[in-house]
Amino acid sequence: MVTIKDFKALRPKNNFAKDVAALPYDVYSTKEAAEEIKKHPRSFLQVDLPAATAEAFDGPINDVAAKNFEAMKAAGIFERDDARNMYVYELDDGMRKQRGLMCLASVDDYLGDRIKKHEKTRREKEEDRVDHIDRLNAQTGPIFLTYRDDEAIADLIAKGTAGEPELDFTTDDNMTHRVWTLSDREIVDGLVEAFKKQDALYIADGHHRSASAVRVAKLRREQFGPGDGDTEYNYFMAILYPADQLHVYDYNRVVADLNGLSEEEFLEKLEEKFVVTETDDAVRPEKKGEFGMFLTDRWYRLNFKGQVPDDVIEALDVSILQDNLLAPVLGIEDPRSDERIDFVGGVRGLKELERRVHEDMAVAFSMYPTALEELMAVADGGKVMPPKSTWFEPKPRSGLFIHELDEIN
Incomplete structure (x- = not known):
């Protein structure tokens, strides 16, 4: 049994989404990220890989990440949803579509090995992401999880995406991105119940990000107490894809x-x-x-x-x-x-x-x-x-x- 949860996402306004959207920070070298930011000044890489914007900075690098993040928020690029939702995020390269559920996954499921790992992590990479999450007070990149195919989950996602997407744009690499917000409580609650029948979720990509999110949760539990099912640091942001849609x-x-x-x-x-x-x-x-x-x-x-x-x-x-x-x-x-x-x-x-x-x-x-x-x-x-x-x-x-x-x- 695994637990998923809805959340109030902070999201770029639709007219900024294409410029903000960035591949994960660990896909780029610092030089490549700097070049990408030059082409797209609103790119989220300035937050996820701050060294690309601060070659001469001699203080903690995640101070730069926090500064850039606050500047983007102050510029009105982001807005926060008023209600808790789940989201469907589709990637379409013209040959096949990969449709995932954006939600929160449970830190306790990770600690209880219901979110399963297949790689070791490097401590120094974890330290950077722990500091990044703690300094921003936010998780900025989703953990890429997969699960065994389930007809009930597929039916609920199909129902939630029956209408037109609210976000639909194509990036420089010819990848089309589409987003639907799942606000219907029957669908959201149905997905929560359906995932309770899954024995496990599997980390496909994001071992360092998930390990770092869990370490931040442990630190905050020590500082503020264990919290409960409504405590945000007891969860981390994840996107869940059915196994039959993934290509390795x-x-x-x-x-x-x-x-x-x-x-x-x-x-x-x-x-x-x-x-x-x-x-x-x-x-x-x-x-x-x-x-x-x-x-x-x-x-x-x-x-x-x-x-x-x-x-x-x-x-x-x-x-x-x-x-x-x-x-x-x-x-x-x-x-x-x-x-x-x-x-x-x-x-x-x-x-x-x-x-x-x-x-x-x-x-x-x-x-x-x-x-x-x-x-x-x-x-x-x-x-x-x-x-x-x-x-x-x-x-x-x-x-x-x-x-x-x-x-x-």
């Missing part, structure tokens, strides 16, 4: 050097665990146990020779690559902390891997995407995947919905 992309790897090996020595070592085939074409793996590799202007196809392990974690392709190549050959023992490795979301394409090798890396690996069923199996087993195992696309924008923690009723 590959999450590829690039490594800065060959660990002291020549190319010939490196290829020779690979052949101990992989069938290595040079190819004229870029390699996008088509099955589990297959990898692409770009090395000095050449693509190779790598096929794992060994038996796929029975363990759900060890059987993941990201684990096979880590355990049989990245660690023993390239010396990447801990990909969470080793600065020699970087990760590239599959949505950026194989050309991005080639670019990185030409500019600042030695070798790149393209991956077969982790399946959503694998993610759920790992989470259900109380285990965690290696870092950067999944990349979900499209991603909901930040800034369209904000959950203020001082809002009680």
